Amino acid sequence: MDYKGLVSRYKDDLIKDLFGLLEIESVRGEAGRNAPVGDGPKAALDYMISLGERDGMTGRKVDNLAGHLELGQGEKLFGILGHVDVVPPGSGWDTGPFKPVLEDGIIRARGVQDDKGPTMAAYYAMKILAAEGMDFKCRTRLIIGTDEESDWQCTDAYFKSEEMPDAGFAPDAAFPLIHGEKGITTFNIIQKQTSLDDEEPNIELKVLISGERYNMVPEAAEAKLKVLQNMSEVIQSFEDFLRRDDIDGEYEIDNGFLKLSITGQSAHGSTPEAGVNAGFILLEFLGGLDLDNNATAFVDFAGSRIMDNADGAKFGMAHSHDELGDTTVNTGMINYTEVDGGIFGINLRYPEGLDFKKGVEELEKAIYPDGFIIEDVTHQEPHYVDKHDPLVKVLLDSYRNHVNDDSEPFTIGGGTYARTLEKGVAFGAMFKDTADTMHQKNERMKVDELLLATEIYLEALHRICIKGEMDEN
Ligand SMILES: [Zn+2]
Structure with missing residues (x-):
């Protein structure tokens, strides 16, 4: 024809x-x-x-x-x-x-x-x-x-x-x-437990905000801190941090609060390694500060479960398939407030052969002792x-x-x-x-x-x- x-x-x-x-x-x-x-x-x-x-x-x-x-x-x-x-x-x-x-x-x-x-x-x-x-x-x-x-x-x-x-x-x-x-999934990892018995910390994390969508790598991140002592030292260490890793960031003092911002590189949530998660960079910096208990629990949790987790290994969900490739994890949203605690918005994609429902259940059990739970799970099979x-x-x-x-x-x-x-x-x-x-x-x-x-x-x-x-x- x-x-x-x-x-x-x-x-x-x-x-x-x-x-x-x-x-x-x-x-x-x-x-x-x-x-x-x-x-x-x-x-x-x-x-x-x-x-x-x-x-x-x-x-x-x-x-x-x-x-x-x-x-x-x-x-x-x-x-x-x-x-x-x-x-x-x-x-x-x-x-x-x-x-x-x-x-x-x-x-x-x-x-x-x-x-x-x-x-x-x-x-x-x-x-x-x-x-x-x-x-x-x-x-x-x-x-x-x-x-x-x-x-x-x-x-x-x-x-x-x-x-x-x-x-x-x-x-x-x-x-x-x-x-x-x-398979495409989204879910939120939410900080439930807030530590009340706080010794006087030097720095209170008031707000952290990064990312707007599950399926994008956040390109911007901002935090607002109340620094009780030695503001200039904190600023100095932030400037050193930016310079050392050639990071695009800024600080500003506003009504007595220290505001930090980081610019990363956006990318689609299916290819997180193609971007630079601005929220992760900011969390890395915050990890070196003497923060209040609640913020410390949030930042420590990010270090142990959220950052360096592009293959899902820290979730126990790393998996590989000859045709479909590897599990990928994008943390598209990171939010924290002093009042409500922290939340991570996750976009996890996985190849055939991984039991996602079981994986997410086991993750939930594993993070519960740290004071975190999983909510709002959406799931499309591969x-x-x-x-x-x-x-x-x-x-x-x-x-x-x-x-x-x-x-x-x-x-x-x-x-x-x-x-x-x-x-x-x-x-x-x-x-x-x-x-x-x-x-x-x-x-x-x-x-x-x-x-x-x-x-x-x-x-x-x-x-x-x-x-x-x-x-x-
Ligand atoms: Zn179309």
Whole structure:
């Protein structure tokens, strides 16, 4: 089949339908009547359903949060999972984020790369097969979510009432293919016990604050101290500390309080070693001071359990997997107040083979004597499809038939939309040399890449849903 030729015949329609979708401001908003995540996401869902119905597909909506467009018949169900919600546009755009423009072969608009462009590419792959009068061997569904950028209420609602596809892919990441994702957890380690019988300490730690999100390495940290004696010595040791390790930091005396601040380096929570945790640096300095009892317990605990723990060994949860790599731990938030004690916000990611629930239970027991407990645990299991699975093989082949690239399928520490499918992988639509502009100003996608992705999806669906190649294997 001439995949390239077919897609080029539909080029103008594809771009026109994509522009219609890009014009919808589908940022999550206030819940309204029949619009649980706002009118914008709902309008984008309605738009896709109406395109499908125009093109002879069967449409269905679930709770105005998700929906699908279906073609073909048969016992098996193949799924493609995309989303039509977008993150807020932010500022600094050269043109209106919801006024798509095509300039020099590049489309610029919020969502063109994540995930409206790729979703429309997959949609056209389905549409072209139907328009060519192909006979589907399985039911083929484009599942459309409207809350991927926030809470995934869309897929939660959808799979509560709808059938789980036997296999599928999500065009919401990168080529060639992501076949494994780590388990993702967040939890808080909270200081419960406060020591009341305090001898006169020299320094009272009033406040420490660092980081705002579990999934980012904190790039700033601040502490407020009440120094009862020898303020100048404390300042001197802080300056020595900064100089010795070439650290970016400052101090200030404000109303009798000493304020210290540190600047580190931010990084994504899945790669904590790529950043410099500003909170850890500040804790290291505080560890050398004569602090009040409660602050000492907090700082000592950080030293024994929290810092130098990027592999989870201090939690008893270090683990390694050939394909999925190692456990990683990011301490994304560190907060302390004199009144409430301390809290560490942890983002732990782990490969297959670790029993996280057991690990966290044992950690809780181990830290209890130190006066700390664990709360607010969230947990997503690792997601893994074997590299030799027929799904991976057919998709990878389809990709390689269009792109001169022998890269192997890979795994990541982050999570993609594919993990909501029981047997699903992330497949496109960023190519090896694509500039990743997702969630950024002037988000863009080359028309050539849009068409190339459509060709790849067309071949993949042709082989899986028309020729039944996955069943033969
Ligand atoms: Zn996305």
